[in-house]
Amino acid sequence: MESLTANQAKTNFGSMLLKAQVEPVQISKNGRQVAVVMSAEQYEALSKALSRSLRESANRVQTMSEQQLNQLADSDAFLNDLAAGRYD
Secondary structure (H helix, E strand, O other): OEEEEHHHHHHOHHHHHHHHHHOOEEEEEOOEEEEEEOOHHHHHHHHHHHHHHHHHHHHHHHOOOHHHHHHOOOHHHHHHHHHOOOOO
């Protein structure tokens, strides 16, 4: 993935958009990643894959027994762990 500073992205906006048609472009500011620019097609594919994955997960949960559901981690703790990157 190509990386640009925010200033480079601003100065070369048209070029960045062309690059984003081929692969996502990472934008950083003050040395920290702040954004990723990708083509509309890539975004649509990512959104569809995420929706499909969430539907499949919801379907699996619906078929679980109560005992299996009770063994799942507390949802707040799970979401906090997920947000903290513990499942990467």
